[in-house]
Amino acid sequence: MSGNVILIGWDCSAQGKAVERLLTAQGLACEHRPTQEVVGPVSESAEVLLVRESGTRAPGLPVLQALHDSGNTRSVILVGDRLLPEQVVQATRMGALDVLPEPLDTDRLMAALEQARLSSLSAHVDEVIREDCPSILGSSPKMVEVFKQLGVAASNDLNVLLTGETGVGKEVSAYCIHRHSARAGGPYVAINCTAIPEGLLEAELFGHARGAYTNAVNDGIGKIEAAEGGTLLLDEIGDMSPTFQAKLLRFLEDKHFHRLGDASARSADVRIIAATNRNLLAEVEAGRFRRDLYYRLAQFPISIPPLRERPDDIRSLVRAFVAEANLRLGLKITEVSEEAEAAALSYHWPGNVRELKNLVYQAAVRTRVGGITGFPFVVGAAGECPAGHEVGSGGGLESLVKRAVAGGQVRHLLEEFEALTLRSLLEAFEGNRSRISEELGISRNTLRAKLKVHGL
Numbered sequence: 127m128s129g130n131v132i133l134i135g136w137d138c139s140a141q142g143k144a145v146e147r148l149l150t151a152q153g154l155a156c157e158h159r160p161t162q163e164v165v166g167p168v169s170e171s172a173e174v175l176l177v178r179e180s181g182t183r184a185p186g187l188p189v190l191q192a193l194h195d196s197g198n199t200r201s202v203i204l205v206g207d208r209l210l211p212e213q214v215v216q217a218t219r220m221g222a223l224d225v226l227p228e229p230l231d232t233d234r235l236m237a238a239l240e241q242a243r244l245s246s247l248s249a250h251v252d253e254v255i256r257e258d259c260p261s262i263l264g265s266s267p268k269m270v271e272v273f274k275q276l277g278v279a280a281s282n283d284l285n286v287l288l289t290g291e292t293g294v295g296k297e298v299s300a301y302c303i304h305r306h307s308a309r310a311g312g313p314y315v316a317i318n319c320t321a322i323p324e325g326l327l328e329a330e331l332f333g334h335a336r337g338a339y340t341n342a343v344n345d346g347i348g349k350i351e352a353a354e355g356g357t358l359l360l361d362e363i364g365d366m367s368p369t370f371q372a373k374l375l376r377f378l379e380d381k382h383f384h385r386l387g388d389a390s391a392r393s394a395d396v397r398i399i400a401a402t403n404r405n406l407l408a409e410v411e412a413g414r415f416r417r418d419l420y421y422r423l424a425q426f427p428i429s430i431p432p433l434r435e436r437p438d439d440i441r442s443l444v445r446a447f448v449a450e451a452n453l454r455l456g457l458k459i460t461e462v463s464e465e466a467e468a469a470a471l472s473y474h475w476p477g478n479v480r481e482l483k484n485l486v487y488q489a490a491v492r493t494r495v496g497g498i499t500g501f502p503f504v505v506g507a508a509g510e511c512p513a514g515h516e517v518g519s520g521g522g523l524e525s526l527v528k529r530a531v532a533g534g535q536v537r538h539l540l541e542e543f544e545a546l547t548l549r550s551l552l553e554a555f556e557g558n559r560s561r562i563s564e565e566l567g568i569s570r571n572t573l574r575a576k577l578k579v580h581g582l
């Protein structure tokens with residue numbers, strides 16, 4: 127099976143085949159298998175899993191549960207007949223990107239598949255980049271200053287604190303420091319402190335002894351031991367709980383730690399780089415982040431400026447990502463129109479380089495061959511849109527809908543609403559993703575996937 131196939135898990139062979147024909151007629155590559163099989167190795171190279179479960183299997187969703195338990199990272203869309211509300215909630219919590227009732231509405235199915243494919247594309251982009259030692263780009267005076275600081279950080283072994291808005295390139299900078307440091311021959315390990323539930327973070331970071339918790343059938347090393355001799359990136363450090371802050375401080379003081387459930391002290395030779403999009407000093411002043419931990423982490427602080435403060439980088443980033451999309455996805459984009467470039471230059475870029483990269487990829491995927499004539503900007507509050515893309519006077523949803531209808535852009539309207547909602551929630555909850563996922567009642571993984579799709 128090739129890597130961009132939609133795997134259809136459907137028990138009733140006649141219906142499964144009918145969906146396969148429907149998607150094939152839309153030009154999509156797909157393959158039908160009995161539902162249970164999508165949990166097996168056959169799904170490994172699929173891009174999206176379209177799984178049908180029956181609501182009469184109350185109270186659970188066995189196939190989705192099995193996928194979730196196996197650590198599936200592919201985008202999943204659930205199709206169900208007579209699903210109970212609890213099953214819809216469960217499905218979303220287990221990471222399903224969408225839940226579609228039967229009989230299937232073709233437009234909704236196509237929209238859900240497009241979103242799922244963009245989500246996998248975005249995940250794939252991140253994977254590819256991590257695998258291929260991403261090079262860090264930028265030629266603006268502000269970024270040249272940052273590169274100099276990365277060089278100084280690479281020449282010593284101090285703990286580094288990288289700050290900057292979401293998507294400015296903190297993680298690529300951390301990797302750049304590692305690659306140029308004396309530890310380059312050692313491992314580079316990253317852990318996202320918010321993506322892991324509080325209860326599991328300790329074991330994830332420090333490791334565990336056999337029997338330390340249910341399912342801990344063997345001893346296990348944590349990220350700290352995995353990074354021995356190398357560099358450990360603690361991403362989104364600003365969201366760490368006070369209890370965990372105390373545990374981390376203890377490790378930073380003498381580089382000694384205990385695996386969870388094991389009394390023996392161990393030590394690790396690891397360089398720590400921490401990253402956050404919060405103003406950590408303000409968190410210290412507000413009493414939410416330990417001052418002593420802040421100073422341990424910020425032995426060498428580096429702040430990365432938002433993209434809107436370095437417009438000189440925009441054009442070259444757009445060109446670099448177009449070239450990358452051509453190479454990675456087999457597209458044939460020949461140019462980016464002057465109008466599209468001008469729109470990119472006047473846009474506010476709240477999601478910074480990540481958003482730019484996503485928009486370039488989305489525009490490239492939609493264009494496939496020829497020139498990109500525009501980017502699918504999310505039109506939000508006035509002043510955040512590029513010239514010519516403003517919401518009409520009065521703003522709000524109504525004018526957004528009218529504008530989309532007038533411009534024949536209805537197809538992507540629901541995506542725009544979702545992006546707009548998420549952007550507003552990020553502002554309202556000051557980027558606190560745990561809180562947003564709680565308030566929305568969706569898992570943090572689902573939220574992360576959605577934020578990635580929209581480049582936020």
Ligand SMILES: Nc1ncnc2c1ncn2[C@@H]1O[C@H](COP(=O)(O)OP(=O)(O)OP(=O)(O)O)[C@@H](O)[C@H]1O
Binds near residue numbers: 262298361582
């Ligand atoms: N200067 C850059 N050159 C090339 N790619 C970049 C640059 N900055 C960011 N990117 C790309 O943008 C995306 C986001 O970057 P990264 O994950 O480093 O951001 P971040 O600041 O750590 O974001 P967050 O705070 O949300 O974790 C990645 O795909 C990365 O490769």
